Amino acid sequence: MLVKLSVPAILVGVLSGLGLFLVEGTAHLLQLVIWRDFPGLFNLDPDSGWYVFAVLSLVGLAVGVVCTLAPGRGGPDSATVELLTPPLPLTAVPGLLLVSLLVLAGGVSLGPESPIIAINIAILVALLRRVWPSIDVKLVMLMTAAGTIGALFGTPVAAALVLTGVLAAADTGGALWDKLFLPLLAAGVGSLTMRMLAGPQFGPTDIPPLGVPHPSDFLTGAVVACTAALVILVGASAFRSLHAAFRRLRNPLLYTTLGGVILGGLGALGGPITLFSGGQQMADLIRHAEDHTTAQLLLIIAVKLAALLVAATAGFRGGRIFPAIFIGAAVGLVAQSLMPDIPLGLALACGILGAVLAESRDGWLALFIAVVVVGDVSILALLCLVILPVWLLVTGAPKMLVRTADNQESL
Template identity: 30%
Template sequence: MLSRGYLSLLLRSAVLGVPVSVACFFFVAAQHKLQRWVWETLPDAVGYDGAPWWWPLPALLLAGLIVAPIVTRLPGGGGHIPVHGFGGGPPIGPRALPGVVLATLTTLPLGVVLGPEAPLMAVGSGLALLTLRWTGQVTDPRSTAVCAGAGSTAAISTILGGPVVAAVLVIEAAGLGGPRLVMVLLPCLVASAAGALVFTGFGHWTGLETGALSLPTVPADVNPDAGDFLWGLPAAALVAVVVALARGLGYRTLRWTGRHTAVRTVVCATAVGVCLTAYALITGRPPQEAALSGQAELGQLAAQPHDFPVAGLVVLVLCKGLAWGIALGSLRGGPVFPAVLLGAATAMACSGLPGLGVTPALALGMAAGSAAIMGLPLSSAVLTVLLMGDDAYNQMPLIIASAVVSFVVTQVVRGRESPRKDDGTS
C-alpha cells in the first residue's frame, strides 16, 4: 500500500473523480429535466392540467421503438440487463457508452419504470476507462479494474446518499477481507468523496436538480414497539416476496425476448404502458406515480402518507410491480429505486394493521425492498438509515432486522436459481 504504484493509483482515482462526476452531474440533470418535460411541461402545452390516463401508452410505445435498435445493434446493448441486479456484470467499457447514454436519456424520461442508478454507474466506469485511455495511463488489468470501480463509485455516491453508502456497497459487494479490501476501498472512497463534492458544488451553482434518492420529510417520530416488530417482520417478508416474484417475471421476460428481440422489446414496452394506464384508470391518480423510477413518489409518500389510501397503495404495488417486472428483462435502467418504492408502498399498505405505525412501516419497507433487489442487507440498512435522517436512530433495530429478513426470504423464494442460467442472451 505504500508502494509508488499504489499511491499513484490513489492520486489517479481522486483526479478521475472530478471529470467523471462533472459529466455524470449533467447526465443525471438532463435525464431529470427531460422527465419533467415529458410528464409535466408537454401535457400542459397540449391543454392538460397533468398527464392524462392514456399518456403512458404512446410514451412507452415510443420508448420501445427507441430502445429496440439500441439493444440489438449498438455495442454493449445499452448497458446491463436490470434483472441481473445492482450493477450486475463487468464494468462498461468506452465502446458501450453511447448506447448507455442514448438508452437512458431517451427512455427513462418516458417512464420505463426503472431508475438511473445502474446507467450512472456504467457511465462512471466507461468515462474512467476512456480517460485512462486518452491519457495513456492504462496499466495492468487490476489497476484498470480498480479505476473503473472508482469511476462507478464516484458517479453513484451522491444519488444514493453520499460516499458512506458507496463505501459500504464496495465492501459488501466485493466480498473481500483484510488488506485486499482496504486496497480496493481506498481509491473508491477518494473518488466518491470528490464526486460528492462536485455534485454538491454544481447543484448549488447551476440550480439543476438530479432527482437523488432522498426524503425531505418523514412522518412524525414514533419509536418502534413490540407491535411494530410483530407486524413489521412479516411485512418485510411480504416485500421480499413481491420483489422476488417481480424479478422472476423479469427472468421470464428476458428469456422471451431472447428471440425476435427487437419486436418483442417493443411489445414489452407497450405492456408496461398498459400497466401504467391501468393504474391511472383504477385509482384516478397521475400515471407518473407508477411510471417513473420512484424518487419523487417516495418523498410524497413519506411527507403525506395519509393522502394514499390503502387500496391505492395495493393497486400501485400490483400495477407498478407488474410493469417493473416486465421492464427488468426487456428494457434498460436501474432496478433499485423502483424496488425501494415498492417496498415502502407494500409496507405502508400494511400500516393499517393494529400496532404497525406509519414511520416504522416506511423504514422497514425501504430496507426490505432494497435488500431484496440488491442482495446486500448491510448496504440496504445503511441507505435506509441515511434516508430516514433524524429518526434513523429510533428505527435502526427494525431497519436492520427487516433487511436481514428480506434477504433471507428472497434467497428462499428464488431457491438455487442462477441469474446466468436465465440470461436469454447467452
C-alpha cells in the first residue's frame, strides 16, 4: 500500500514546493515594485518613516477590501488557526492568495507558513479527490502540510518533527514510521523542489560553531531562552484582548485599515529591519549586530513584538513562527551585547529556541529551527537540556491563539 501511494505522495511534494515557490516569487516581485521601483520612479526614499507608514496603511486598506468583498473573505482569521487546518473551499483560495501576497510584499510582520499551507491543502485535496478519490482526505492534508513545511524550511526533518507531534496526539494506533512514511516522502520531494528552485529560506549568517561547551553554558543558555520565551508570553497575554478590541469595529475594512495605520507607525519607529516576516531581516541583523546598541536592539524587539501582535489580531493573514524566530534572535543579540563572553551561536540558538517554543508549543520544531539558523548541529545536545526549563515556563501559559469552535477541528 505504501509503495502504491508513493506516486501521489511525490506529486504532492512537487506541487507543494512549486506552490510555495510561485507564491513567494510573486510576492517578491510585488515587493520590488512597492519598495524599489515605485519610490525609484518618483525619487522617494523607501526607508523613510512616512513612506513606510503610507505603504502599510494602504496595505491594511487593501487587505480590508479583499476580506470584505472576496469569496471566502480572504480565508480564515490567522489569529484563530494553527499550522494544520481543515481544507478550505476552492472559492476561498483566490482571496487568501491575494491577501497573502499583500501581506508578504507590503512589509507586514507575519510569515508565509499558515496561508501557504492552507492554499496548498485546498488545491491538492480538490485535485486528488478527482485523480485518486480513494485516498483519505486527512492523508492528503498530512502529505501536503509536510511537503509545504519541508519546502519552507529546506529539509523534510522539520515536517517529520511537526507531524510526529500531530500523529502522537491523534493516537490512532499502528507504527509511527508507517504513518510518517508518505508525509515524509512528500516533505523530502517538496524540500528538494524548493531548494532547486530558490534555495533555503534562511540566508547564511557565518556564525562560529560553539565548540566544546562550558558547564556554565547551560545556565546562560537557559536564561536567554527563558527570557525570549517571556517576551513572546507577554505578547500572548494581550493577544485575545487585542483581537477582541479590533473586532469591535465589526467591519474588516475598518479594523484592517486601523491595523495597517498602527503597523505603519510601528514600522516608521523601528525602521525597515522590523518589517516583513523576518527571515532575511534576521540574517541582516545578525551580520550587522555591532551597528546596533543594546537600547536599539531592545527597541527592535519591542516594535517587532507589537507589530506581530497587531498584524495577527487585526485581520491580516500570515503565520507567527517567522516573526518569533526574528524576536528570539534579537533577544540573543541583546544577551551577547550585555555579556560579550557568551558565544554568538549559543545566544542566538537559545533565544530562537525560547521564542519559537513559546509561540508554537512544539519542542521539536523549536529545537530544529534553532539548530538550522545557527548551522551548528553540535549545539543540539545542549539545547535539549536548555529546553527543559523553558517548557516548564510555557506549559499552561497563554498562547497566541484565539480559540473558536472551528479551530477545535484542526488536525
